[in-house]
Amino acid sequence: MKHLTEDQIRELKGTLITMRERLIASAQEQIRDPSNVTFEGGDEIDRADLEGERYLTFRIKGREAKLIHKIDYALMKMESGTYGVCENCGAEIPFERLKARPVTTMCIECKELEEELEND
Ligand SMILES: [Zn+2]
Numbered sequence: 001m002k003h004l005t006e007d008q009i010r011e012l013k014g015t016l017i018t019m020r021e022r023l024i025a026s027a028q029e030q031i032r033d034p035s036n037v038t039f040e041g042g043d044e045i046d047r048a049d050l051e052g053e054r055y056l057t058f059r060i061k062g063r064e065a066k067l068i069h070k071i072d073y074a075l076m077k078m079e080s081g082t083y084g085v086c087e088n089c090g091a092e093i094p095f096e097r098l099k100a101r102p103v104t105t106m107c108i109e110c111k112e113l114e115e116e117l118e119n120d
Contacts (some may be wrong), residue, residue, distance in 0.1 A: 001082040003092040012102050013078055019102070020071045027064035070103040077105075086110055 001009070077083035084093045086107035093107050106114070 001078075001081060001092075004095060004098075006082050008098075009083070009117065010094050012083075012098055015102050016071050016074055021066060022029075023064050023068050023071070026033060030064075032056050067103070073105075 004012075036092070074083060084095075084098055086093055087105045088110040089107065091106065091107045091109075097104065097108060104111070
């Protein structure tokens, strides 16, 4: 990640840490407040017993946890000095792209090839 200046890395790191804090706070809020939870699939609601509730909580946690994991991974890569390099082709990912999507692990070309099945 030699193409990034120390200031740029510091800025991205700050963004990641803020994102992480917000995610954890919102996940905790959602779990506390059941009105924030949207049910999907009518058949499932009929069986929304204790088991269903547990499943719902797990789902929220799972979704948030996935992004938190990506943030942790990005932070880890910063520590090891491999942040901002495309994992697919090894190209340096421009600061502007990292600024827009600090958790990204691929350059825009590789991401497009991957058909953007998943938003990062
Ligand atoms: Zn690439």
